[in-house]
Amino acid sequence: MLKKLMLVVFILGLLAASAAGWGFFQLQSAIDKPVQIEQQTFITVKSGTSFRGLLTQLSDEKIMIESPLLRWVGYLEPSLTDIKAGTYAIEPQQTLHAVLTMITEGKEYQYAITLVDGERFSEWRQLLQADPHLTHITDDMTQQQISQAVGIDNDKIEGYFLPNTYHFTAGTSDISILKRAHAAMMKELDIAWQQRQKNLPLKTPYQALIMASIIEKETAVASERGLVASVFMNRLRANMPLQTDPTVIYGMGDKYDGNITKKDLRTPTAYNTYTMRGLPPTPIAMPSKASIMAAVDPDSSNYYYFVADGKGGHTFSTTLVEHNRAVRAYLKILRTQK
Known part of the structure; x- marks a missing residue:
């Protein structure tokens, strides 16, 4: 009788183990199954969302088919039920396991x-x-x-x-x-100011920021930034007006309609560097790292003037005579382009 009882217990144990193994296999298959979307899909998980609530949300938003088996994920991998609020991007062919891992690790979409x-x-x-x-x-x-x-x-x-x-x-x-x-x-x-050249006509980091913003607006050619900076440094040292159009435009505010007239150049504002000497009171734009470095480490030159060359860059001149010649050449190019 005892042997029969032991046999029954053994068989029941074997059946239970088989059932558990089958259940484990089915659950593992369910969480390893790819999500049912064909393009990147965003999901926002609210604070306080439970694991079962998340499964329902994924199902309601057609990302996966909800299965009763998935409620047992916590027994298989408890960490996958520690839901964190946020907005997540789910990719096509991503497995449910990967989705749950992303959400429990709080890897929100950037x-x-x-x-x-x-x-x-x-x-x-x-x-x-x-x-x-x-x-x-x-x-x-x-x-x-x-x-x-x-x-x-x-x-x-x-x-x-x-x-x-x-x-x-x-x-x-x-x-x-x-x-x-x-x-x-x-x-x-701060890094740039610590690396500045000696004897710059700039007294503070803020003045360097102002200069950098002017350089930024004057040229989009990376190789010219140092030369443009040298022109303005030479003018500051000589107590010459900077005479830079972008500062005039900034001072005009909403009055600027895309054109600068001679009247605009003669009309004083806090930013009109044709009617004032020295730097304007504030930066006129957000300067890049490159323009900041050009402001504190300008090229060495004898240039006091520059004008557009009609080819995307500028012509630099030492004297006013050379500059006027370059201006005439630029105007000639403009006339031929009309």
Whole structure:
């Protein structure tokens, strides 16, 4: 009788083990199955979502077919049930196991915003406001309030942010992006200032930032930045007006319609470097790293003038006579292009 009982127990144990093995196999197959999407799909998991709630959400959003077996995932891999809120990108052919791993590890999708060098803060602000993935805190703030929120010790905010592509997760605040861009600019400016040439006609890092913004607006040719910087340094040393059109344009504000007239050049503003000597009071744009380095480490030259050459670059001159000749050549090129 005892032998029969032991045999029954053995058989029942064997059946239970077989059932458990079959269940394990089925569960493993279910979580290793690819999701049912044909293109990248985003899913936002809210705070407090349970594992079962996530399975239901994945099913409702047609990413996978819900199976009762999946409720036992916690017994197979407990870590896969530790759900973290966020926005995630699910790719075609990605397995459910990979999706769950991504969500439990909190690997949220990284959006990107590119803040372009040479643009003004007003242009960057429009870009930030238009991004649907950011939380917009600054929409109703003045530039002075934004300056205080970011930690800038100046009510004038222009130039204080480093152009770059910044990555962020959904819901990140626009202030957070600006803080990162400001910290990056201060770091680059500090590095550049420590490496500056001796006897520069610039007394502070902020003046270097102002100069860098002018260089940024004057040329898009990388190889010319050092020469453009040398012209402005030579003019500062000689106490000559910088006479740079981008500063005039900045000072005109909304009055600028795409053209500068002789009247505009003669109309004094805080930024009109034709009617004033020295640097304007603030940067006029967001300068790149390259322009910052050009401002603190300009080329050595005897140039005091430059004008567009009609080919994308500039002609540099030592004397006014040479410069006027270069201007006439440029105007001739413009006439032939009409």
